[in-house]
Structure formats: structure tokens, C-alpha cells
Amino acid sequence: MEQQVDQAQPEKQVFPPSPEFRDAAVARPELYEAAATDRLEFWADQARSLHWHTPFTQTLDWSDPPFARWFDDGELNVAYNCLDRHVEEGNGDRVALLWEGEPGDSRAITYAELTSEVKKAANVLTDLGIEAGDRVAIYLPMIPEAIVSMLAVARLGAAHSVVFGGFSADSLRARIDDAGAKLVITADGGWRKGKVSPLKPAVDASLEPRGDLPAQDTVTNVLVVRRGENEVDWNDRDVWWHEAMADASPEHEAQPFPAENPLFILYTSGTTGKPKGILHTSGGYLTQVASTHRNVFDLHPESDVYWCTADVGWITGHSYVTYGPLANGATQVIYEGTPDAPHSGRWWEIIQKYGVTILYTAPTAIRSFMKLGRQIPEQFDLSSLRLLGSVGEPINPEAWLWYRHVIGADRTPIVDTWWQTETGAIMISALPGVTDAKPGSAQVPIPGITIDVVDDAGTSLDHGDGLLVVSEPWPSMLRGIWGDPDRYRETYWEKFGDRYFAGDGARLDEDGDVWLLGRVDDVMNVSGHRLSTAEIESALVAHHFTAEAAVVGASDETTGQAVVAFVIIKQSQLADAEASDIAAELRSHVAKQIGPIARPRDIYVVAELPKTRSGKIMRRLLRDVAEGREIGDTTTLADTQVMRIIGDKVVR
Ligand code: 6R9
Numbered sequence: 001m002e003q004q005v006d007q008a009q010p011e012k013q014v015f016p017p018s019p020e021f022r023d024a025a026v027a028r029p030e031l032y033e034a035a036a037t038d039r040l041e042f043w044a045d046q047a048r049s050l051h052w053h054t055p056f057t058q059t060l061d062w063s064d065p066p067f068a069r070w071f072d073d074g075e076l077n078v079a080y081n082c083l084d085r086h087v088e089e090g091n092g093d094r095v096a097l098l099w100e101g102e103p104g105d106s107r108a109i110t111y112a113e114l115t116s117e118v119k120k121a122a123n124v125l126t127d128l129g130i131e132a133g134d135r136v137a138i139y140l141p142m143i144p145e146a147i148v149s150m151l152a153v154a155r156l157g158a159a160h161s162v163v164f165g166g167f168s169a170d171s172l173r174a175r176i177d178d179a180g181a182k183l184v185i186t187a188d189g190g191w192r193k194g195k196v197s198p199l200k201p202a203v204d205a206s207l208e209p210r211g212d213l214p215a216q217d218t219v220t221n222v223l224v225v226r227r228g229e230n231e232v233d234w235n236d237r238d239v240w241w242h243e244a245m246a247d248a249s250p251e252h253e254a255q256p257f258p259a260e261n262p263l264f265i266l267y268t269s270g271t272t273g274k275p276k277g278i279l280h281t282s283g284g285y286l287t288q289v290a291s292t293h294r295n296v297f298d299l300h301p302e303s304d305v306y307w308c309t310a311d312v313g314w315i316t317g318h319s320y321v322t323y324g325p326l327a328n329g330a331t332q333v334i335y336e337g338t339p340d341a342p343h344s345g346r347w348w349e350i351i352q353k354y355g356v357t358i359l360y361t362a363p364t365a366i367r368s369f370m371k372l373g374r375q376i377p378e379q380f381d382l383s384s385l386r387l388l389g390s391v392g393e394p395i396n397p398e399a400w401l402w403y404r405h406v407i408g409a410d411r412t413p414i415v416d417t418w419w420q421t422e423t424g425a426i427m428i429s430a431l432p433g434v435t436d437a438k439p440g441s442a443q444v445p446i447p448g449i450t451i452d453v454v455d456d457a458g459t460s461l462d463h464g465d466g467l468l469v470v471s472e473p474w475p476s477m478l479r480g481i482w483g484d485p486d487r488y489r490e491t492y493w494e495k496f497g498d499r500y501f502a503g504d505g506a507r508l509d510e511d512g513d514v515w516l517l518g519r520v521d522d523v524m525n526v527s528g529h530r531l532s533t534a535e536i537e538s539a540l541v542a543h544h545f546t547a548e549a550a551v552v553g554a555s556d557e558t559t560g561q562a563v564v565a566f567v568i569i570k571q572s573q574l575a576d577a578e579a580s581d582i583a584a585e586l587r588s589h590v591a592k593q594i595g596p597i598a599r600p601r602d603i604y605v606v607a608e609l610p611k612t613r614s615g616k617i618m619r620r621l622l623r624d625v626a627e628g629r630e631i632g633d634t635t636t637l638a639d640t641q642v643m644r645i646i647g648d649k650v651v652r
Contacts, residue, residue, distance in 0.1 A: 013397075015404070015437040017413055021386075025433025027295040035447035042448045043070075043475050046291040047283065050327070051085050052076050053256030056283070060473060066493040066500070067480065068473040070284030075256035078263055078282050079122075079155035082326035083115040084254060095331045098305070098354050099144050102191035102337025109144055111329065114151075117144075117245075119252035121152035124244040128183055128221050132157030132257065135265065137181040137219075138312075139163045139172060139203060141190020142336045145225045145241065146312045149185045150264075150322050154282075155254055159262040161277070164313025165190060165197075167595040169205035171275075173216065175267050176206060178277055179482060180218045185241075189228025194341050196228035204233055259283030265482045266315055268421040269532035270491060271522045277482030278315075278421050284475030286327055288425035292446060293324030296415055297358050298387055298432045305384070307333035307351070308360040314529070315421040316391055319476075320360060324425075339365060344372055348380035359407070360389035362528040366399045366407075367558050374406045382407060387432055390416045392528025393560045394516045400439035418442040418516055420502060421530075422492070424476030427451065428514055441513045449474055453508040458496045461508055467520060468506040469499040522619070524553030524561045529597050533619070536563060536600070539593040543586060545569050545577045550609050550617045551600070554626035562601035564626035565590075569605060602626065 017025070035042040040059040047056070047070075056074025086092065092112030099107045109117070130136060136153045138160050140146040146162075153160040161179045163172050176184065184207075189198040200222075207216040224232070225241040260281045267275040293299060297306065306325055310316035325332045333354050339347050347369075351359065369377065388408050390400070395416050404414050414437055418428035427449050428442040435443060445451040453466040470477075477500070481488040495501045505517035519525060522533040533551040540549035548568040553561035567586065569577045577585075583603040591599040604625070610618045624630065 013401075013439055015413070015439075017433045017436070018411070021298075021413060022433045024300075025431075026298045026300070027431035027434050029434050031295065031431070031434075031447040039448055039450075039472070043287065046448070047071055047074075047287040047475070050076060050081050050283070050286055050290065052283075056259060062473055065473075065498060066489060067485075068284075068477055069260050070281075070473075070475045071259040071287070074259045074283055076259065076283055076286070077155065077157075077254040077256055078286055078323070079118055079151045080254035081286060082151060082323065083111065083118055086111045086329045087115050089329075091329055094301075094329065096326060097144055097147065098331065098333045100333065100335045100350055100353075101143075102194075102335075102341055107144060114144075114148070114326075116250045117148045118151045118155060119250050120245050120248040121148050122155045122252045123248040124223070124241075125152055125156060125158075125183070127244070127248075128223065128239070130156055130158050130183055132255075132261070134158040134183075135161055135179040135181045137161050137163055137172070137176050137179065137184045139165060139167075139184060139186045139199060140225065140312075141165050141187055141192075141197075141199065141227060142311055142334055143187065143190065143225065143227055144334070145185075145187070145227075147322050147326075147334075150312065150318075151326075154263055155252070157255065157257040157261055159264050161265045161267070162313055162318070163267070164311060164595070165199055166313070166597055167202075168592055169202040170210065170593050171595055172202055173206040173210055173213065174275070175277075176216060176219060177213075178267075178275075179265050182218060183221050183223060184219055185223045185225070187225040187227040188232045189230045191228065191337050192341070193338050196230045198228065198230050198232070200224060200232045204235065257282060260479070262479075264318065266318060266421055268315075269523055269530045269535060271532060271534060273532065273534040273538040275532075275535070276484075276487065276491070279479045279482050280318075280424050280476070281479050284477070285424050286323060288474065288476035289319040289324040290327040292426040292429075293320060293330070294328055295431055296417060296426050296429050296446065297360065297389060298413075299325075299328055299330055299358070301329045301331070304330065304357045305333060305354050306330050306358040306360075307335075307354075307356045308389075309335065309339075309347070309362070309365065310360075310391075315419075315424070316360075319425055339368075345376045345379055348377045348382060351382055351385065352380045355384040357384050358387045358389070359385060360391065362392040363390055363395040363399055364393065364527040364559050366390070366395070366403050370399060370402050371558060374402075377406055383409065385409075385412055388412050388414045390414065391419070393525045394442075394518065395440060397440035404439075413437055414439075416440075416442045418504075418514070422478040423470070423474070423502075424478065427470065427474070438511075438513055441509070441515045443513045445514075451514065452499070453506045453514065454496065454499075458499070463508045463510055463512075465505065465507045465517065468502045468504045468514070468516070469496055470502065471499045473500075524551075524563060526553070526556075526561050526563060526597065527559045531563065531598055535594060536565065536590060536598050539590045539598070540565060540567055540586060542593065543589045545573045545582065545586065547571075548609060550619065550622055552619045552622045552626055554601075554623060556601070563598065564602045564604070564622075565600040566604045566606050566609060566622055566625075568607065568609065
């Protein structure tokens, strides 16, 4: 359906579903009615589409808030639900993974094959001493073995902690220590931007003594997938994946585990320097990821080819690459590399090659394609696409319209899905075939989810700007922060008592649609990745040049926000610092400490930082500088001259 775009007010456009789409859609308006009539029964009903070894009789236990228990007396095996079940139902020959390596190699893996790989891997892990309740760190590129590893860990009732391959040895060490992982699964290296990027050296380094830390002492083995074929050092604790798998039996019976058995820990940035280990459990998580994956993406598993471009190192990869699609028996594309390798049409080429029907990606990617121009996607046949999704940050109406027009040929519905590592699954989104889409708005809570926009005092707003809260517990909610129940309570539940505070600002418009306004805390969103200002500040002050540092997220046309740092150099280091390229030195230091995604775009060397009388850094003023704006109100500054000094001393 061709729509006229109102250039002046693109967000005022409304795109109703086409009658054909509506007629064939998985989601029905009755879902909202069912959830409104009996919310818990609605979720119980969604849960019953999974296979339960022991059916549950209780839906929600909220007797000890904010610690929820869903389907508590039920037992299931998450991996069985993603694998064996489909084979037993006669779908073993359906392709589960259409994997595309960056250099152009590829593998198609059926459900029967994936099931047998996971059974073998479960036997390998058992031989390495992994049991229910243990934690396994996974540090892998986007190769099938990443998914096989996650499912093998889940099959045994152990919990995985996937660490994004772009994180440094230091970040990996902190995550291994916090979770007390027994095993690390890694690869020699993976392909990125046309060359092999090594991974194993970071694992080796993370286990050796580091700075003040002694040698890591919970990890007993490192299981190494061969992918990059780069040279690696070999230690006694190392085991080659292909050797262990060659000897492993393909027989393995999945045992039932309680619904609340931990499934994974995933670390995310918070407002302090220390990343939070977000804990998710089994039955409720799988229920909501499977249900949303079906309804929000209009999944027809027998005919669709689904592609979510996220890495399994992030929550989107957990919920909408591994667990949601596989629980639903979907066929999906997985791509190892970057969008521009070996050429900038790579994604569109993959869509054409596999006939992708559903594409789920991030606004930052869409904006960078917009910048390159429509002539690139126009060289490829994208006519198989029938649904587009967005996640990770607000999508501006211009990017939304470009996505629909250039990629979706003005036909495809777009779902803008709001959710978080903590929520585990999609919380706010249009339902394709049901909702009239509005560019730039995530729109409405999905059936069974209750959202409110409140003022600072917690009063619900009819419309206007406020803070986003979730007012009732939901199945895939985090069950806590690993090892830190107090921080869980303080971070999410203290502000509004019995309601979950998401940390996002939101606007409710006259139609009741939600518009996300970005984080209201010291968390930045760079290319859809969450980064903590405090974590980058502490990396900066760990460098011998730095006396003090302040970091802000400045708006950036492509990445949404960009990391901008203000640093004060120690007097004693001034001569050395000035003899080197300070900005380059500090940028690479941050990349080394945290990972390349945290590398500041700009570093400003300043003489002082603007602080309130109580010593709090006024980030608002720094953001003004970083975004090139007139500096705002400085009256609460302890030293009102500071901003002038900064303005004069900026070195970029
Ligand atoms: C899934 C994921 C969560 C934060 C969240 C919010 C932002 C995510 C969004 C969105 C506007 C959307 N966010 N989706 N903002 N519209 N559709 O991204 O999880 O990495 O934990 O980030 O991302 O600020 O609070 P996570």
C-alpha cells in the first residue's frame, strides 16, 4: 500500500495493515481481550504451548516481591523444547540454521542435525564435569557452535554466561569471576572485517594473573572451537571441540528441571562501574520469548526465513536468535561477520540468497545504510521480505520511513520492539496485522504486559512525558542480579515500590501510544549497546595520565549516542602526555580495558570539570559542550568560571 509521506510531520503518518496481511496474521485482536480478561491465565495458556515434563499447577507466585516465581511446580527442559520436540513432531528435516560465514563459507543445519550436535556437546560437557547448577562462560564468534554450546549447557540444567567476543580479557575475567564459571567455551578466532580476529589469547590472558588479581581459580577447562585456524598457545586445561565431539555419543536424554532453574546470566551495564549479572530462569523466560517471537514477528515456521542480525553476546541474540526461534521451530539465517565485509551490500545479498522473509535489526544499522544510500540495497532482490523489526534504541521516524520504503518496498509492516536485558523478552510493540503502525513510536504493551508512564512521584499520566514502569510481574522478567539481591531491589524496585523502573523516559501520546525518550540514568546507548558512563570513567582514570574523567553520551547521527570523555591530566604527567597523542592513547586504553565498543569518539582534555557544590559532575553541561550547544544554566556550579575554562581549553 503506497502512502504519502508527510515530510513535515512524518510521525503523524499511520500505516494500517493490508487486508491480506491481516487475514493471514498469527496475532489476533482477541489476544488483547484474553489477556485483559485474565492476565495470568493468558500467560498460563502461552506456557502450555511448550513441552512440560511435569505440568505446572501454579502460574505466578508473587508472595516475596520483587522475587517472582512463574510456573513454579512445573518441570521442563529448555533444550528439549528447542530441539528434540521438533524432531519428534516430524520436523527433523526442517532447516534450523542457515549459517553464512564472513568469507562466504556456509552451512545448513536441520533440526535433526542440531539436536544430535547438542546431544554430543552435552556429553562432552558432562565429561568435563559440568552438572546442573554450574556456570559456563561462552566467548565465541557468531558460528553454529555458539548456539550448540548455549543449548548444551541448558540441556544439562547448568547456566551459561555468554560474553560478547568484542569484550577485552579484563571484562571477560570480571564476568568469569563474578559467575564462578567452571568452563570457558571459546574459539581460536572468528572472521571480522575481512580477517581473522583472535579470541583464545583473550581467554588465556583472562585466566592468568592480571594486575592485582591472582590466576583465575574456578575455571578447570577451556573448550576451543577451531574456526579462524590462527595459531594459538596450548595449555593443559585446553580441549579441542572437534576432537571431543568426534568421540562423543550422539545419545543423550534430556532431564527435566524446575521452571525456576537458572538458564543464564547476562552482564549488562548499570549506573555504577561494575556490570550487573542479570539472571534469567527457564519456564517463564521460554514462554515469553516463544510467544512474542510468534506473535510479534508473525512467524509461520513452515515457510518463513527469519533473520535477526544480533550477536548472541547480547540479550537480543539470546531471546531472538537462540531461544525464541528454536522453541518455535523456525528456520533462521545466522551471519558471522560485519555488514560491510567484503562489500557494503552484504546484508542485502544474504537476504536475496536465502529469501529472508523477516528481518530484525537495530536503528543504528538502518541509519548507516541510509547514509550509504539506497542505490546499494536497490541492487538486490529484497522482494521476499514481508516483515521488518527494530530494537535497541528509539528509531527516528525518518529512519523508520526509509526502512519501510527502501527495504520493505512500502509493503512490509514494521515492528518497533521495546525491551531490555532485564525484561528478557519484548514488552512494547505493535502486533503486525492488528496494530496501525506509527513511525517512531514503539506503541503499545504486548498482551499480558502492563506498562505505565508515571511522574517522579509515581502518579500515572494520561498523556505527556514521564518515566516508564512495568506495573505487574511478567514471565520473562529478570529473577535478580547474580549474587546481589540488594542491588536488584535498589536498582529496579526502590523508586516506585511495587513497580519495576526501567530507567527509560517515555511519552504517552493522546492515542495511548508510547514513545521512548532514552535513558534517564547514566547509561549510554551506543549503536544499541548499553554502556555505563561510570565504567568508562573508571577505565580512563586507571591510565597513568589521568587525574579525573567524566563521560557523557552525546547524540550521534549514526550510532544514536557516542561516548565523549572529558579528562584532566595529572600535573606530574603533563610533559609525557603532551609529548604523545593523548586522545589516541586514552582511546586505545579504553578499548583494551573494556572493549572496542566503549572507545570514546572524542576526548577533551580539560583543566577542570563542572561540579555542583556537593561534588556531583554536571553531565548536562558537558553534554552541551559535546553536542556543540550553547552552555546551559551554570548557577548551581560550585565554581561558575569552570565552564568558561573548559570551553577555552578543548583539544579534540
Ligand atoms: C533489547 C535491548 C535496553 C535499553 C532500554 C532502552 C533501549 C531498546 C528500544 C529502546 C527505544 C526501542 N531500547 N529497545 N529504546 N525503542 N525499541 O536492547 O536490551 O541492551 O538491555 O538495552 O535499550 O533504553 O532501556 P539492552
